Amino acid sequence: MKSLFLDIIMENQNHYDFIICGGGASGLILAQIFGNDPYFDNKKVLILEKEIKSQNDRTWSFWEEKNSVWDSITHKAWKTAEFKAAQFSKKIDLNPFQYKMIRGEDFYKKLHENLEKKSNITFLKEEVTSIDDEGEEVRVLGKKNFYLAKKVFTSIPPSDHLREKEKYPLLHQHFIGWFVETENPIFDPETLQFMDFDLPQKGNTRFIYVLPFSKNKALVEYTLFSANLLENKEYEEAILEYLNKKNAGEIVIQDREQGSIPMTAYPFWNKNTPNKMHIGTAGGWTKSSTGFTFQKTIRKAKETASFLKTGKPLNQVKQKNRFWFYDLLFLDVLSKHNEKGHLLFSLMFKKNSPELIFKFLDEKTTFKEELKIMLSFPVGLFVNALWKRIF
């Protein structure tokens, strides 16, 4: 009897309206949207995160128009970008957009500070081991305790999430970046290097990406869109080669970052249940044709919060749209002709204004505009991919 009584008390204490598993980018952004919306003021929200996220474990870059809530923690913003390939290069005025960079450390600090002010939102350091939608409620098991909620959102990467590789080709945006200080002033601090394909492609899509902070300080990344990761040595040798080619002189590596972001049209949302939803990269919130995730996460988190108000089951959130299909075709082509990436991106930048390209990648274009972008590519490659998807 005593044990039953204790069980009931425990269950009440551990009972929440919403649990967010994973307090990284998507988990914190979703929590922030709950925190800013009075509708959620009387909802108990729990965030479970296995690590203390206070370090600069990554930097997020994204484009947006003019000012936003991120400006207070924007490390640097650029108004001009450069696209470069062997056969074509272009300096791009990003107006009306700005390309902004946020350091992970500043992002975590700001969001934690905001969330700490909300008495209905609790943050716990806990490693989640299982999440079971039991119909009436969802049971989340952690290494320290168990927790119950009406709805659960998880950004924890599922172990089996990319099983259907045959049906949905899987590439990665993978890279190593060095934060360098160079002896010579080789960078233009006003212009970011969006993609520099003017280097050996070795049968893949390979480019250098540079975020310059001053004439001799920058983040320089060697990036691939391809199926297989490289040995660390290969990324680093390529960065060194690029810097030497630019006559950097002596180089001091102040910090480094490394990542591998899945690029796949796999419908992650098929794993959602009425009360459990995958979010972030684990929920398909990464733009699969580019690996950009930050802005899409903000948009998707807002849509999710609005959807919650309808009271409908979470597996009814509509995720597939025509942009998903464009990304699927693009990935079909890029995985089959990985060596043609530089050509596809060159054509896109040559034949379209940057404003249209960014609007398209933000999934805000009209069908007519999308047709214009699609016609910039070699039609045969895409017709072939389309044919295979249809038949």
Ligand SMILES: Cc1cc2nc3c(=O)[nH]c(=O)nc-3n(C[C@H](O)[C@H](O)[C@H](O)COP(=O)(O)OP(=O)(O)OC[C@H]3O[C@@H](n4cnc5c(N)ncnc54)[C@H](O)[C@@H]3O)c2cc1C
């Ligand atoms: C180095 C790097 C740089 C990137 N740069 C950009 C960029 O410039 N622009 C852009 O748009 N995208 C970028 N991305 C892609 C994407 O924006 C990030 O990966 C983003 O962090 C994804 O958000 P998420 O919430 O899905 O995952 P995460 O931010 O990784 O959050 C998942 C969280 O779950 C926690 N977790 C995992 N397992 C458990 C568990 N069992 N229990 C509890 N917690 C758990 C993790 O500790 C983590 O905090 C980058 C990615 C990397 C790796």
